[in-house]
Amino acid sequence: GAWGRSGWGFGELVRGYTPSDPTRYALRGLNLSRQDDGSLLVNALLLFGLEGLDPLELERRRQEAALEAERVVAFLREKDPLLFGTARLAQVAPLLYIRESRHLKALYRLRAEEVLLGKDFPDAVALGAYPLDGQAYFPGETPYLLGTPAPYGVPFRTLVPREVANLLVVSQAAGFDSVAAFSARVVPLQMALG
Known part of the structure; x- marks a missing residue:
């Protein structure tokens, strides 16, 4: 498209x-x-x-x-x-985009089914709705699209570490399970969380 x-x-x-x-x-x-x-x-x-x-x-x-x-x-x-036909490589990105690595052990872990079903939370601090699109993380793996969620809330608790005081984590590494992060990782939602 x-x-x-x-x-x-x-x-x-x-x-x-x-x-x-x-x-x-x-x-x-x-x-x-x-x-x-x-x-x-x-x-x-x-x-x-x-x-x-x-x-x-x-x-x-x-x-x-x-x-x-x-x-x-x-x-x-x-x-x-x-x-x-006339394309040439001018440059590559200055940094690699790491889509999936580690996730915070937060007070709450946002799960894929909560994202897909559009769950809201009493302590939601932002709304997300980006599709759950999975890329290949291993050779030969097929990318997939699980669906486009209804707007879902992201609880404040997903940003709060379990074992470290006075710290909030806002990034794709926050308290999301890997599949929930397919949607929650996107920049507009991260900006809202920030």
Whole structure:
């Protein structure tokens, strides 16, 4: 689909891509964003086996992924020369986006069924409603969409650590189970929680 400057999907376009190492990389459908200067931001390369808490390892893997991104651009140029015939890789993101790593041991853990069913809570501090979309976290895993929830509340208790006083945690690592985080991780909700 496409709307305004954004596009998403294009699964058929990426079908047939062979990563340099299938245990480390996969290419999923493209998320695209056209910029004012005519360039295109592309979010599509999945990296497997990351250790989200090791900054040196993350930087090493980001640099390796830049080489894989070059392969992706070459593949897209060949697969659809009309759209990508003159494409070139200008740069890669300065940091990797870690979608799933650790979650806080909070006073409360928001569960997937509460998100999907649109549960509200007396101590809700923000509302979420983004779809529960799962990406592949392991080679060969199929991405999936569990559904789009009714608006659900995020309890204040999901931000409060069980064992540390005077601290709130606002991020995708808050007290969410991994599937609830498919929805709760998105920036607009995190901004509201902040």
